[in-house]
Amino acid sequence: MQVLYFAWVRERIGLPREVVQSDASTVNELVAELSAREERYAMAFEDISALRVALDQELSDFDSSLEGVREVAFFPPMTGG
Template identity: 75%
Template sequence: MDILYFAWVRERIGVPREWVETSATTVAALVEELRGREDRYAAAFADLSALRVALDQELSDFDASLNGVREVAFFPPMTGG
């Protein structure tokens, strides 16, 4: 599946996107897999309350299923101006 990282998440991980083969069935399980890869992922996903997730460009929750999902995007909360 295609994983996209935005803003400081991208800066901590060091890439804007990557293709990931995963057996995770939920976003939370995917995050745990990513955290275990390297310290840079652990740092990016250290505080999930500071992150939002979108599945196939729809805002979602970390307990959401990844069944049929092609794209996961992680980003900080947005503020208006």
């Protein structure tokens, strides 16, 4: 699946996107797999309450299933002004 990183998540990981092969069945499991890769991933995902996730461009929860998902995007909450 394609994994996209935005804003400070991208800055911490150092990549805007990557293709990830994963056995994860939920977003939480994917985050755990990514966090175990390297310290930069662990730093980016250390507080998931500060993150939002979209699955195939629809806002989702971290306990959502990844079945059939082609794209996962991680980003901080947006604020308007």
